[in-house]
Amino acid sequence: EAQVTQNPRYLITVTGKKLTVTCSQNMNHEYMSWYRQDPGLGLRQIYYSMNVEVTDKGDVPEGYKVSRKEKRNFPLILESPSPNQTSLYFCASSLRGANVLTFGAGSRLTVL
């Protein structure tokens, strides 16, 4: 089944404890992106990647890092999480140029 898989789906952590949210897609998509969703703010793009070793900032990149060492994986790294990063996070992918996104199921992160 064609899909985007995120892990963990739920995580409660404490301020400053580094964490990684993994994202993997099995559709050979070039484009991958991370979004965060907050009430009243919709989805905001954090980082995106056009292909392996090519990443760029979205609208709200502060406090996040990403890497794209393999085409299928695009992990989101929070080096020192803070409570304002408590959010619902989505990874999405698409074929380059097609621009119709396939989303993962989401990762709900709480930072205490």
Next chain:
Amino acid sequence: SQQGEEDPQALSIQEGENATMNCSYKTSINNLQWYRQNSGRGLVHLILIRSNEREKHSGRLRVTLDTSKKSSSLLITASRAADTASYFCATDEGLLTGGGNKLTFGTGTQLKVEL
């Protein structure tokens, strides 16, 4: 960056009625898409309308686009309880570094269809 604004923010209707949601945006676009999100889950693509199209249909969905007014509407006909979800418009601005297209999402309309 620009963001689509959906109207209304919330909509409650009875099963069998039609639901209409509107989206307004600010700058020129390549295309506009609608996505659906069931509570707390990932978004699912519904339909894409290109900037040179005015209307598009897919099953019970009808989307219109008015580029002169920078607005779009999504009509769901003969709604069902299973249509209860949040609906988001996303505008393709085609501005990404590296040649890709940037999708910017609105804040969504929460639709509740009651039995």
